[in-house]
Amino acid sequence: MKWQGINEFVAVAETQSFSLAAKNLNISTAQVSRQISALEKRLKVKLFYRTTRKVSLTQEAQLFYQHCRHLLDSLDTAEQAITNLQSSPQGKIKLTVPVTYGEQKILPLVNDFVALHNEIEVTTELTNHRVDLIDGGFDIAIRLGQLQDSTLIAKRLSQRFNYVCATEDYLQTHGQPHSLSELKHHNCLLGTRDYWRFIEQGKEKAVRVKGNLRCNSGLSLVDAALKNIGIVQLPDYYVQAYIESGQLMRILDQFREPAEGIWAVYPQNRYMSPKIRLLIDHLAKYLQ
Structure with missing residues (x-):
């Protein structure tokens, strides 16, 4: 019973729309609304401010969302862990890399990686702009020098002077x-x-x-x-x-300054699947 309405609540919180949440969950808007109403009744709090133009989270909902998002991520992690026991690494990886360092150092290693693991598809975007990994749908970013975003998990691959x-x-x-x-x-x-x-x-x-x-x-x-x-x-x-x-x-x-780190970073709520770990370990091995 405690899981009822959680998926609907998280979907509405992230899309700020009942109709978009219903579309993402492949259910009706009415069903989303019923589940949210039942959840609000069970929790005895109001979760959303609703107008004809906008849906926004209450203060209580903002706190509740952080915990619910963590629960759903943990559930996905558990399911993925079981799936990965029965399969070899495969699927897609999306990577963002600074332009020159990417061309000189990273892309040749990515090419070697794909040659070794032909069931893994890697898409690399070269840019010197610091992109948002979540918004851009990136699994990994290669970053140079001092790290600024503490919400990301980082693995040191190499160094530069x-x-x-x-x-x-x-x-x-x-x-x-x-x-x-x-x-x-x-x-x-x-x-x-x-x-x-x-x-x-x-x-x-x-x-x-x-x-x-x-x-x-x-x-x-x-x-x-x-x-x-x-x-x-x-x-x-x-x-x-x-x-x-x-x-x-x-x-x-x-x-001269001490050596700066060269890092692979990824979102902390993104499960470290075998394909991601495999690529990061491959880069770390040869960049060293």
């Missing part, structure tokens, strides 16, 4: 900076921010820099640095090959 670099020709012509204050005398190639991050005397420090070139493409900034236009600060996956070949020189290493 930011390097300040320039060509030997540029440094011979303009001199090599040995302190952060000397950056103001140099042409600093800018991305989306007008400051660079460092560590000085154990403390984080943001140094405002200026230059005659700004672009939101790391690849373009690397090209400019290689053409002796100025100094650049970029993550290692942009510049590592050029550093190793001697085309770019690392400078100001004594002020």
Whole structure:
């Protein structure tokens, strides 16, 4: 008896519509209304404010929804766990990844993964915008650097360093900076921010820099640095090959920040199915 009306209540709470809830549950609007009325009578509280245009949750309903959503997620998890005991990983995974890091590091590994597991279908969306996983229907997001959204579960896959670099020709012509204050005398190639991050005397420090070139493409900034236009600060996956070949020189290493994390994140109310775990473990293994 205690489960009666819970599905209908959660559906109305999430759609804020009795008709949409009925459509999602494949039942009639009248049945949804009856179940909600019976639930309100049993709980002895009003759950929704209803007008001809809008349905909204009462304060009591907002609290009740959090618990009910958790119960339904747990039930789905239990059912999925039983199903997965009897089947190999299969189905769809939707992934969002930053553009350049995705192209260079993630997509080749995703291709290897799909080749190994042809019953799993992976859709990857490359974007530098921080998308909402729930609204976008994403199972996993790859995120770089510091994490901000504490509602997501995160697994550390790897790490990255930011390097300040320039060509030997540029440094011979303009001199090599040995302190952060000397950056103001140099042409600093800018991305989306007008400051660079460092560590000085154990403390984080943001140094405002200026230059005659700004672009939101790391690849373009690397090209400019290689053409002796100025100094650049970029993550290692942009510049590592050029550093190793001697085309770019690392400078100001004594002020470099510690390594930043590279993470796979997923919603905490999303069941960690074998296919999701398999992909995350695959990425972690080869990114290490």
